[in-house]
Amino acid sequence: MSGNNGAGLVRPSVQALKPYVPGEQPQGAGWIKLNTNENWFVSPSVLSAVLAAATHDLRRxxxxxxxxxxxKLSARYGIDSQQIICGNGSDELLTMLIRAIAGEGDRIAFTDPSYSLYETLSHIQNxxxxxxxxxxGWQLPVQELVAVNAPLTFITTPHAPSGTAYRLSDLEAIAAGCAGVVVFDEAYVDFGGDTAIPLLDRYPNVVVLRTMSKAFGLAGMRLGYAFGSRELIGALYRIKDSYNVDLLTQVAGCAALDAWDEYARVNHETAVRRDRVAAELHRRFGWRVWPSATNFILVEVDDADASEIVTRLKTEQILVRYFPRPRLEQSMRxxxxxxxxxxxxxxxLDKVVG
Incomplete structure (x- = not known):
């Protein structure tokens, strides 16, 4: 047997890579999971459709x-089906966009802080x-993003992790100013904020990315979709995996779109609850809660230790998210x-903060 320990078999850039760290997925019952922005609701009609589809056809x-x-997506959003591609979550679509557009050494721009997977995928691509x-105040740095002159720019709108909504006029200024592809990652737009969909007809460099993990409660199914010009979407089809969205996920996605009105009602209720809780946190603890157009809130705990509060909540079987990075050290999402x-x-919180 060779004494080779595997050194040199993996690209140095991958060996040095800092991987994306997802939110904790607890084991066992009894947890209140408020750390990964999942929807608390899934329509019974979606569950019924998935159960009905779990037949012998799964062999195909x-x-x-x-x-x-x-x-169905075309009918709902008024976009030609040839300008739509679906993926195994929007994360797969992010990967496809980088593979299709950014070569080795090419710049990929994004706001900071933002979804940390953008940076991880950039390094994977070299x-x-x-x-x-x-x-x-989490304002969008329009001119600074344009000045990067990147072949690929990612904008999370509404923003994560702050929850800030951005004006369509600012999104358009970025689309108009960038010569490269601009991806508007709209994972949370069903809870508030402007969509960039109106820009698709005017800017062939725009891609709008959506997911069914948040507004449709399908994080466990992994389903995302992207809108763009035929040229850009066609490029993604050329590099996508063969069967990247499984049968049951496709069924769940169709059923979720059929339950659009039900989800819209639930998501409105979530937004109302978000604002109620934000106001209550400020009243009880004096904390700053940033205005949010999403299904989460970013809470600054001032002189308290945010990391310690998160740890204490975990002892109560409640998970919230802490990001140990600049500008977020005193916050929890x-x-x-x-x-x-x-x-x-x-x-x-009354118990652990006092």
Whole structure:
């Protein structure tokens, strides 16, 4: 047997890579999970559709281009089905966009802080990530992003992890000013804020990215979709995996779109609950809670130790998210769950903070 320990078999850039760290997924029952922005609701009609589809047909490969799902998406959003591609979560679509557009050494711009996967995927591609700082109030640095002159720019809108909504006029200024592709990552737009979809007809360099993990409660199914010009979407089809969205996920996506009105009602209720909890946190503890157009809130705990509060909440079987990075060290991000979950959170904070 060779004494080779595997050294040199992996690209040095991958060996040095800092991987994306997802939110904790607890084991066992009894947890209140407010750390990964999952929806607290899934429509019973979606569950019924998935159960009905779990037949002998699972032995067959799924539709490789998600035809039925794209037809429904086209009807819902008014976008030609040829300008739509579906993926195994929006994360897969991010990977495809980088593979299709950014070559080795090419700049990839994004706001800082933002979704940390952008930077990880950039390094995997041997591209050059360029984080552009947000303003003091999380304002979008329009001119600074344009000035990077990157082949690929990612904008999370509404922003994560702050929850800030951005004006369509600012999004358009970025689309108009950038010669490269601009991706508007709209994971949370169903809870508030402007969508960049109106820009698609005017700017062939724009891609709008959506997910069913947040507004549709399908994080466990992994389903994302992207809108763009035929040229850009066609490029993604050329590099995508063969059968990247499984049969049950396609069924769940179609059923979720059929339950659009039900989800819209629930997501409105979530937004109302978000604002109620934000106001209550400020009243009880004097903390700053940033205005949010998402299904989460970013809470600055001032002189308290945010990391310690998160740890103490965990002893109460409540998970919220802490980011040990500049500008976020004194903050915690809290997903908005059900009324009962949020009331238990407030009670637990009364106990652990005092």
């Amino acid at each position: 490969y799924p539709d490789p281009v998600c035809t039925d799902l794209r037809v 591209a050059a990530p360029v984080p552009v700082p947000l303003g003091d 809290i997903s908005v769950g059900s009324d009962a979950e949020m009331d238990l959170l407030l009670a637990a």
